[in-house]
Amino acid sequence: MSSSNLLKVALAQISPVWLNKEATLEKVKSSIQDAAKENCQLIIFGEGLVPGYPFWLALTHGTAWDNSIQKEIHAHYLRNAIQIESGDLDEIKFLAKENQISIYLGIIERPIDRGGHSIYCSLVYIDQTGEIKSVHRKLQPTYDERLTWSPGDGNGLRVHKLKNFTVGGLNCWENWMPLARTALYGLGENLHIAVWPGSIRNTEDITRMIAKESRSFVISVSSLMRKTDFPVDTPYLDLILENAPDFLTDGGSCIAGPDGKWILEPETNKEGLFIETLDFNRVLEERQNFDPVGHYSRPDVLQLHVNRERQSSIKFEE
Secondary structure, X not given: OOHHHEEEEEXXXXXXXXXXXXXXXXXXXXXXXXXXXXXXXXXXXXXXXXXXXXXXXXXXXOOOOOOHHHHHHHHHHHHOOEOHHHOOOHHHHHHHHHHOOEEEEEEEEOOHXXXXXXXXXXXXXXXXXXXXXXXXXXXXXXXXHHHOEOOOOHHHOOOEEEOOEEEEEEEHHHHHOHHHHHHHHHOOOOEEEEEEOOOHHHHHHHHHHHHHHHOOEEEEEEOEEEHHHOOOOOOOHHHHHHOOOOEEEEEEXXXXXXXXXXXXXXXXXXXXXXXXXXXXXXXXXXXXXXOOOOOOOOOOOOOOOOOOOOOOOOOOOO
């Protein structure tokens, strides 16, 4: 078996130090170093891990209009969001290069190219040379997420070569969007990364469904969030905890093979790295009878058009 067919992956099911950018990045760096010691070639983190998911919205009447509590927490969230252009991920990039490990990292991004005051749920891919190869801003925030996250664009709908694999990823309920999945399939994806804020209720069905649909490996990685993960300096912490369960998200990270069977069943209620080795040849075996964008497609009848232009409110001509 060729070594280029084998990929050792680490699923980092960890909690954020909620809404604390610096402290959460320290946990990310520690996980990368631990994965590197195990000779992993890819490590994946959950959706919006840095600095965390906007749990307060469902717990503190997030729809309240012109409300000082909501404004203050939102401002705290923005202050702790990631600004790539300012170097917030430079140390993560350095670790990727130093350890020759690729990284999928879920962040809350505050990009300068959209003015620097709105935030996006973004999935960043950093390759083993330490270069950021794509930043995928979530196309459609879900339900109460829309109160704080902005809708993204198609610029990050990209795949990346990693040994013999072609890897791509989507954020949370984007994975339920058939056309978003199809865009990645059409680019040759055979290792699909699905990142989530957490909970087995999100991962246990769709992970296997996408694997069966695409005849690809599917890795779902979730964060973990417990009452104890809220820092004591969180604005309005008492109000947030008043209605919070002990586990806000219970994990559910897992891997399905190209036949839809479990390689790693969903892991819940525990923090840590879950490590498996994937064999690319399994993709070729399962594509024998079905390939959704190849021999089992009809582009003369059904075809997808994708706009991958990075959206901006302003275009300058010098």
